[in-house]
Amino acid sequence: MTDIYDCIIVGAGPAGLAAALYTSRDRFKSLMLEKFQPGGQINNTDRIENYPGIKHTDGPGLIETMYNQAEHFGTEIQTNCEVTKLEKSSDGNIVVFCDEQQFAAKAVILAPGSDYRKLGVPGEEKFRKAGAGVSYCGTCDGPFFKGKQVVCVGGGNTAIEETLGLTRFAEKVTLIHRRDEFRATKVLAEELLQKAQKPDSNLIIKYSTVATAIQGKEKVQSVKLKNIKTGREEDYPCDGVFIFIGMVPNTNFIKGFVELTDKGFIKCDCAYLRTNVPGVFVAGDCRVGAAMQLATAVADGIVAAMMLRQYFREPKWWKEPVSDLLQPAGW
Amino acid sequence: MTDIYDCIIVGAGPAGLAAALYTSRDRFKSLMLEKFQPGGQINNTDRIENYPGIKHTDGPGLIETMYNQAEHFGTEIQTNCEVTKLEKSSDGNIVVFCDEQQFAAKAVILAPGSDYRKLGVPGEEKFRKAGAGVSYCGTCDGPFFKGKQVVCVGGGNTAIEETLGLTRFAEKVTLIHRRDEFRATKVLAEELLQKAQKPDSNLIIKYSTVATAIQGKEKVQSVKLKNIKTGREEDYPCDGVFIFIGMVPNTNFIKGFVELTDKGFIKCDCAYLRTNVPGVFVAGDCRVGAAMQLATAVADGIVAAMMLRQYFREPKWWKEPVSDLLQPAGW
Numbered sequence: 001m002t003d004i005y006d007c008i009i010v011g012a013g014p015a016g017l018a019a020a021l022y023t024s025r026d027r028f029k030s031l032m033l034e035k036f037q038p039g040g041q042i043n044n045t046d047r048i049e050n051y052p053g054i055k056h057t058d059g060p061g062l063i064e065t066m067y068n069q070a071e072h073f074g075t076e077i078q079t080n081c082e083v084t085k086l087e088k089s090s091d092g093n094i095v096v097f098c099d100e101q102q103f104a105a106k107a108v109i110l111a112p113g114s115d116y117r118k119l120g121v122p123g124e125e126k127f128r129k130a131g132a133g134v135s136y137c138g139t140c141d142g143p144f145f146k147g148k149q150v151v152c153v154g155g156g157n158t159a160i161e162e163t164l165g166l167t168r169f170a171e172k173v174t175l176i177h178r179r180d181e182f183r184a185t186k187v188l189a190e191e192l193l194q195k196a197q198k199p200d201s202n203l204i205i206k207y208s209t210v211a212t213a214i215q216g217k218e219k220v221q222s223v224k225l226k227n228i229k230t231g232r233e234e235d236y237p238c239d240g241v242f243i244f245i246g247m248v249p250n251t252n253f254i255k256g257f258v259e260l261t262d263k264g265f266i267k268c269d270c271a272y273l274r275t276n277v278p279g280v281f282v283a284g285d286c287r288v289g290a291a292m293q294l295a296t297a298v299a300d301g302i303v304a305a306m307m308l309r310q311y312f313r314e315p316k317w318w319k320e321p322v323s324d325l326l327q328p329a330g331w
Numbered sequence: 332m333t334d335i336y337d338c339i340i341v342g343a344g345p346a347g348l349a350a351a352l353y354t355s356r357d358r359f360k361s362l363m364l365e366k367f368q369p370g371g372q373i374n375n376t377d378r379i380e381n382y383p384g385i386k387h388t389d390g391p392g393l394i395e396t397m398y399n400q401a402e403h404f405g406t407e408i409q410t411n412c413e414v415t416k417l418e419k420s421s422d423g424n425i426v427v428f429c430d431e432q433q434f435a436a437k438a439v440i441l442a443p444g445s446d447y448r449k450l451g452v453p454g455e456e457k458f459r460k461a462g463a464g465v466s467y468c469g470t471c472d473g474p475f476f477k478g479k480q481v482v483c484v485g486g487g488n489t490a491i492e493e494t495l496g497l498t499r500f501a502e503k504v505t506l507i508h509r510r511d512e513f514r515a516t517k518v519l520a521e522e523l524l525q526k527a528q529k530p531d532s533n534l535i536i537k538y539s540t541v542a543t544a545i546q547g548k549e550k551v552q553s554v555k556l557k558n559i560k561t562g563r564e565e566d567y568p569c570d571g572v573f574i575f576i577g578m579v580p581n582t583n584f585i586k587g588f589v590e591l592t593d594k595g596f597i598k599c600d601c602a603y604l605r606t607n608v609p610g611v612f613v614a615g616d617c618r619v620g621a622a623m624q625l626a627t628a629v630a631d632g633i634v635a636a637m638m639l640r641q642y643f644r645e646p647k648w649w650k651e652p653v654s655d656l657l658q659p660a661g662w
Binding site for chain 1: 345348349352353356357358380381382383384385386388393396397399400404470474492496499500518519522592596598599600601602619620622624626627629630631632633634637640644645652653654656657658
């Protein structure tokens with residue numbers, strides 16, 4: 001171990017890169033560690049039209065600019081460097097273990113991101129880009145399916161919310177669910193059923209059904225469905241498949257170091273993004289309460305970066321509760 | 332009054348425009364009302380290098396793209412339309428009064444922004460762009476003054492934090508304060524004094540001093556200082572003037588409608604940006620706890636926009652407290 005960094009940023013997705021831009025522009029000695037290559041989840045996105053300030057872009061292009069910005073201001077970046085463990089050392093610094101190397105910093109910003117849970121069926125990887133027909137985010141990609149036919153997969157809250165949202169864009173939406181009942185909250189499930197029962201509804205629900213393959217030439221053309229009660233299979237024509245079966249935060253490496261929710265998201269306060277470990281901030285899709293949008297991940301990185309000064313000046317600040325003002329009176 | 336909008340957005344700065352992009356892309360019938368022209372505060376910024384994803388831009392250029400995005404997805408935009416009052420109507424909608432017109436919506440996103448408090452001295456307006464030498468934000472513009480000499484004005488927490496930050500960029504920083512004592516918190520004032528007392532410090536403090544004019548040809552070349560105890564005046568050479576004397580949120584028109592802090596910022600919860608009035612969200616620099624950065628204002632707009640669905644589905648959600656998970660255990 002050599003120098004002590006002011007800040008180590010774990011993960012080079014939008015949240016981490018935005019954090020790095022701010023910490024290094026603020027002249028904090030910053031190191032960014034990335035398991036694979038920069039970008040993360042957003043690299044799989046070929047069409048972005050909802051990042052304010054940029055009319056059209058794609059994941060890799062946007063990430064390249066963000067990467068250059070972080071590097072330009074002096075962030076040291078190591079890719080293909082997987083963080084396996086963090087420890088608080090007796091001098092209050094945080095030690096980050098990465099393969100056979102270790103690094104120490106006064107503060108850490110955790111931005112490892114989340115991955116969409118995969119169906120794991122043939123065709124899913126091949127058509128993964130929204131332009132080709134497989135998507136994991138209705139809010140992001142729904143508008144690209146105006147007037148088209150889509151199949152949604154899932155049965156939880158997100159699945160139903162996103163499916164309802166998609167009925168405003170697609171000509172026809174078919175939701176398939178492997179059980180014969182939804183696990184989503186009642187109010188959501190009811191709204192879904194009401195919508196499906198309307199006379200000329202564009203929403204169809206298929207229970208006890210799973211997708212076994214996604215098929216097509218260059219784009220999705222159909223999905224193979226199987227009724228798990230009857231065993232009956234069918235080729236179901238569609239232009240897109242939305243898979244809403246959950247997110248998996250990339251937080252295995254910090255289990256036991258910071259507090260996680262049951263689903264593995266990093267717990268934090270919503271105003272300053274402090275975890276339960278002083279000096280360890282969190283940013284982006286890996287945290288509890290994340291809005292899971294590109295621009296909100298970016299803002300997380302910036303908020304965490306801006307809070308470094310506060311923590312460096314007064315470490316006791318870490319234990320201060322979020323201001324009452326951020327909780328309106330009269331609730 | 333004619334149609335009922337799903338959402339009215341008050342203010343067409345970065346927060347409002349980002350909200351509009353999301354609400355209208357989500358097919359919510361959206362109306363945006365702007366007092367003057369789109370952009371707000373950021374229009375005065377001629378150099379932006381800390382918006383992740385865009386290497387270099389300026390305020391007006393960035394706003395033009397954001398405006399086009401909101402319009403492209405169908406937001407109705409009225410400029411030169413000053414909102415003077417809001418009211419909750421008996422049917423639960425919110426009525427927005429704008430000159431002689433009134434509009435109604437199921438939800439409102441307040442994004443009126445804040446203005447920097449001005450010194451009100453000759454030259455301040457003329458050199459207002461950071462490229463010309465007058466700035467109100469060290470975090471934003473400090474790096475443009477590397478190796479230069481700057482004068483800072485103010486005595487509160489932000490003034491001292493930002494002044495300390497600037498000592499990492501500028502060759503020489505002079506902080507002038509009209510009193511002979513700082514009103515900032517002790518820990519900050521002490522750090523400042525220690526820094527100024529170091530042998531080859533680049534920080535000078537001048538008490539009981541005010542700036543009476545900012546001078547120069549095309550860029551700032553000096554500031555006229557006056558000691559208010561001795562009456563002595565001097566021309567003090569510098570390349571830039573940073574004015575840190577506070578922010579004034581543009582919230583006069585909603586006094587009595589939503590809860591404000593003593594300083595006029597809109598109270599909200601930090602996770603969902605709900606004010607104390609159901610259906611009225613807030614986004615950007617006008618809210619309590621805002622990070623006051625371009626990208627964080629943008630994210631605010633997006634979070635508020637995404638929460639519309641939640642509120643429309645279940646109005647009672649408004650009174651639900653923010654999840655415990657956003658407050659780590661063990662604090």
